Amino acid sequence: MTDLLIIAIPVFPLLAMLLNGLLGSRYSHDIAGRIACSSVGLSFATALAVFANQLQIGGVREVVVYRWIFGGDLNINLAFLIDPLACIMLLVVTGVGFLIHLYSIGYMHGEEGFTRFFTYMNLFMVSMLLLVMGNNYAVLFIGWEGVGLCSYLLIGYYYDKVSAAKAATKAFVVNRIGDAGFLLAIFLVFYNFGTLDYTQVFAHASQLSPKMATAIALCLLVGAIGKSAQLPLYTWLPDAMEGPTPVSALIHAATMVTAGVYMIARNHAIYDLSPVAMTTVAVVGGTTALFAATIGLVQTDIKRVLAYSTVSQLGYMFLGCGIGAYAAAIFHLMTHAFFKALLFLSAGSVIHALGGEQDIRKMGGLRKKIPWTHALFLIGTLAIAGIFPLAGFWSKDEIMAHAFVHHHYVLYVMAAIGALLTSFYMFRLTYLTFYGRSRMDHHTAEHIHESPMIMIGPLVLLAGLSVIGGFPGVPPENGWFHHFLHPSVAAGAAEEHGVSLGLVVSLMGVATVIALAGWGLAHYLYRVRPEAANQWASKAPAAYTTLLNKYYVDELYDRLFVEPTKKLGQVWDWFDRTIIDGLVRGVGELTESSAWLSTWMEKHVIYGTINVIGYSNHLAARAWRKLQSGMVHHYAAIIVAGLFILVHLVVVWWTMGAVR
Amino acid sequence: MVPLSAYVAVSAILFVTGLIGVLIRRNFIIVLMAVEIMLNAANLNLVAFSHYLESMTGQIIALFVIAIAAGEAAVGLAIIIVVFRGKISTNVDEMNLLKW
Numbered sequence: 001m002t003d004l005l006i007i008a009i010p011v012f013p014l015l016a017m018l019l020n021g022l023l024g025s026r027y028s029h030d031i032a033g034r035i036a037c038s039s040v041g042l043s044f045a046t047a048l049a050v051f052a053n054q055l056q057i058g059g060v061r062e063v064v065v066y067r068w069i070f071g072g073d074l075n076i077n078l079a080f081l082i083d084p085l086a087c088i089m090l091l092v093v094t095g096v097g098f099l100i101h102l103y104s105i106g107y108m109h110g111e112e113g114f115t116r117f118f119t120y121m122n123l124f125m126v127s128m129l130l131l132v133m134g135n136n137y138a139v140l141f142i143g144w145e146g147v148g149l150c151s152y153l154l155i156g157y158y159y160d161k162v163s164a165a166k167a168a169t170k171a172f173v174v175n176r177i178g179d180a181g182f183l184l185a186i187f188l189v190f191y192n193f194g195t196l197d198y199t200q201v202f203a204h205a206s207q208l209s210p211k212m213a214t215a216i217a218l219c220l221l222v223g224a225i226g227k228s229a230q231l232p233l234y235t236w237l238p239d240a241m242e243g244p245t246p247v248s249a250l251i252h253a254a255t256m257v258t259a260g261v262y263m264i265a266r267n268h269a270i271y272d273l274s275p276v277a278m279t280t281v282a283v284v285g286g287t288t289a290l291f292a293a294t295i296g297l298v299q300t301d302i303k304r305v306l307a308y309s310t311v312s313q314l315g316y317m318f319l320g321c322g323i324g325a326y327a328a329a330i331f332h333l334m335t336h337a338f339f340k341a342l343l344f345l346s347a348g349s350v351i352h353a354l355g356g357e358q359d360i361r362k363m364g365g366l367r368k369k370i371p372w373t374h375a376l377f378l379i380g381t382l383a384i385a386g387i388f389p390l391a392g393f394w395s396k397d398e399i400m401a402h403a404f405v406h407h408h409y410v411l412y413v414m415a416a417i418g419a420l421l422t423s424f425y426m427f428r429l430t431y432l433t434f435y436g437r438s439r440m441d442h443h444t445a446e447h448i449h450e451s452p453m454i455m456i457g458p459l460v461l462l463a464g465l466s467v468i469g470g471f472p473g474v475p476p477e478n479g480w481f482h483h484f485l486h487p488s489v490a491a492g493a494a495e496e497h498g499v500s501l502g503l504v505v506s507l508m509g510v511a512t513v514i515a516l517a518g519w520g521l522a523h524y525l526y527r528v529r530p531e532a533a534n535q536w537a538s539k540a541p542a543a544y545t546t547l548l549n550k551y552y553v554d555e556l557y558d559r560l561f562v563e564p565t566k567k568l569g570q571v572w573d574w575f576d577r578t579i580i581d582g583l584v585r586g587v588g589e590l591t592e593s594s595a596w597l598s599t600w601m602e603k604h605v606i607y608g609t610i611n612v613i614g615y616s617n618h619l620a621a622r623a624w625r626k627l628q629s630g631m632v633h634h635y636a637a638i639i640v641a642g643l644f645i646l647v648h649l650v651v652v653w654w655t656m657g658a659v660r
Numbered sequence: 661m662v663p664l665s666a667y668v669a670v671s672a673i674l675f676v677t678g679l680i681g682v683l684i685r686r687n688f689i690i691v692l693m694a695v696e697i698m699l700n701a702a703n704l705n706l707v708a709f710s711h712y713l714e715s716m717t718g719q720i721i722a723l724f725v726i727a728i729a730a731g732e733a734a735v736g737l738a739i740i741i742v743v744f745r746g747k748i749s750t751n752v753d754e755m756n757l758l759k760w
Contacts, residue, residue, distance in 0.1 A: 630756030630757060
């Protein structure tokens, strides 16, 4: 029974996707939206049932749907693995996914391609569920590529917009780099273990040589960096904001981009073997957390600020994985899904209210006009900034505390500065959007309206989750969440640290002070003395422009990779046109002239010979066919004549024999 | 005692008679009858040699030949009737479809 339930989880959105994709044009948008939402809702309900079952029974459950590839040494099943980690991911993906689907009905109302949107969203849900439920690397990879495809399709949802089409291509191409690393890792795993099943691989992981473990872990990390937008492959994520806002919330904040974190946590058995890889993960995460946060400080597009914030928060998760705090990383993944989805969707509500405006310089003073959205956005901001006791406080503090307790002081300082910046830019965003004077033009200001219930409802639920989402993880490192997750991510070296209560509390205090400091700074710069921000910026113009231009990383990549690739493409184009086409054309012309020659030969020599033979046969036949008179007695006469001749010959032969 | 050569001579005369009939007559039925004469010439030969060699084989074969000749006559007559229906004639010269 449970097996059936597990299989049913991805089947619901799959069916809805097929239904909407194939027949969606036959019925109204309303019905298409309902089908899509209810399928994800059913998935969520089923996931809850599976989760309840996991709570009661525990352990690991594997369900083979069918044998997919088998032959020789290669045996791959389409099979699912349900353990605590998969359960958490399932709940986050289907739960947040369901709320975002609901919200999308309101947000996408009246858009052209409404059904297409929900078809892609459902396809995304299927892929994401395969990704988190798969029991081997092949299924993980299918889901991994599936979510990448859906990300591409949904970023390019407004495909007639050039920037959207370009952003979609960029996301796809940058992800290919990561996927190449991931594929290499899969090949290495198969080469070393002869199987792709998690259970068998992790059971034998300890037999790996340290070098091989490092190689596999680093290749996996390349894949995770691509998918989770870490340094140096993060550049696609801010551009991905070209997609509709629910897409940004679902794919580029709550679920898909966390796939890398999930993957590292899933493969912790391999990472635990390689201190080098662990350190790399932690450094990548810590650097990204700080780096992206600094860019977020000065961005003026509401969604881009949130995008950089996502990159930064993903950095915290990587940092958590890298220092062995897998449970904390997954915990942060979960709370981040709540509050980042909330923030994105509230931002979507703001954009919706302003009729598509995304530039925060043209907002301001919205608090009175859209009070619900304001309250919800504020809750999200408090949560991500790490204000006690909202969700973000517990998860982020736990990662930072883990770093401090395990003596990763540099990483701790980076994370702490990142947290300060996070708090600052999030409150800056809130103040610029909702407080102060209105900077809108008259036309926009007149049409401001609060979003409909179908959008506010899911937001209220997400806000609730953002407030209480941290409590399963209390107390840090020893909460219900950690005990539940323990079987999945129990690191080999997870020795209990006798951390004194005093240290924990004082670290929490430091974190709170950091968050409040960021808040205070933002409050001073954007509320108390609004002109101060510009003065500060003009004092350090170089730093400001660098940040505003995102450290020129896009330009750098353009110079280093894109332009040379284009040049190379031109070279090959020339090569193709002149050398290869020349060869082909030469061969063609050679064939043509030899064909002319052989045509001539055929016409004059071969046909001549054949005609001579045929004509002489014809002439001979004209003479000989006279024999065939058709009259029976002629034939009889010839037979008799022949008989006489034969008998004569025989007689002559006999007599000659007799003579001799 | 009639010598063997007498039988053979009669048989040869009969055969040549039948052969000439086949070659020169134009009536299909007569041609068929001439063929029967040739068969009987052969029968006479078989029986004569059988008696001369004191072996029954030849006589048995003669019996077979008679039976087959009956069958052949039946088939031949049937063909004549079919052809006659189309041509309203039994002239062999008019049956010349078997040519090029």
